[in-house]
Amino acid sequence: MRIIDLSTPIDAAGWEPEPVEHRIMSAAEGAKHMSEEMLEHFGLEFDPSVLPDGELLTIDTLTLTTHTGTHVDAPSHYGSAARYGDGRPRHIDELPLEWFHGPGVVLDLSTAAPGAVDAAHLRRELDRIGHALAPGDIVLLRTGASRLAGTPEYFSRFTGLDGSAVHFLLDQGVRVIGTDAFSLDAPFRIMIEGYRETGERSLLWPAHFAGREREYCQIERLAHLEDLPAPTGFTVSCFPVKITGAGAGWTRAVAVLPA
Incomplete structure (x- = not known):
């Protein structure tokens, strides 16, 4: 087929009457964020520095x-x-x-x-x-x-x-x-x-x-x-x-x- x-x-770069906000959390920021979230919500302690390059995952947040x-x-x-x-x-x-x-x-x-x-x-x-x-x-x-x-x-x-x-x-x-x-x-x-x-x-x-x-x-x-x-x-x-x-x-x- x-x-x-x-x-x-x-596309946050395009013109909109109600603009789109697109925030990108880098993989390094994502590692720190996930570490904090795991501790707060699940009681798990995790040091993001043990990850390759200290990075985990990117996270995109959009307001639209x-x-x-x-x-x-x-x-x-x-x-x-x-x-x-x-x-x-x-x-x-x-x-x-x-x-x-x-x-x-x-x-x-x-x-x-x-x-x-x-x-x-x-x-x-x-x-x-x-x-x-x-x-x-x-x-x-x-x-x-x-x-x-x-x-x-x-x-x-x-x-x-x-x-x-x-x-x-x-x-x-x-x-x-x-x-x-x-x-x-x-x-x-x-x-x-x-x-x-x-x-x-x-x-x-x-x-x-x-x-x-x-x-x-x-x-x-x-x-x-x-x-x-x-x-x-x-x-x-x-x-x-x-x-x-x-x-x-x-x-x-x-x-x-x-x-």
Whole structure:
């Protein structure tokens, strides 16, 4: 098989609205740290100087949100109450793993202007590639925004989905929708300016708020969708990190193709 990485890195050197802090403890510092930890928690005395070069292991500590890098949004991210089931949206650790491994479908939105496309746009793209969506398909939106990752423009120049587009995909049995952009919704400025001009609240975060009505997940901040040789014929694996009670979890999303 051939595996294509669809994930963006978590990089403290890249620009983020909420900066990433990455602290690295050297192997020598790690030896001293582990010695202190073993004594405090297990009552074990250990002299790190007996180790080769006085070194043990490095330790990385990161401070970041679960929405940094490629990640999966859980239903609980969209709001505190749902209008389906028992009214309690599930967290990332509660979702079935089967949702995150399935046939992939890439829809090309790269020629669309910044903002949001509707269901009719998606239907035309599906007609163009000759694919009928099926339950369990994982739909990935190639907007081209990933080329801006690590810059401020990544958070303001991309194409998302409006409410009709999200509901159209969910009507076909899709449970997971991914994008190479910062968000599945339109950029902040476009949504807010549209609301100010029209007073129409449905223009504000319609893709996310659709998750209050129907249970589904988003993968945001994908990459390398342009490296896929065809819009179908591959499997997506995007299992989220199991964080108890969290509204999102990081994922190393990949596409698996036959050799």
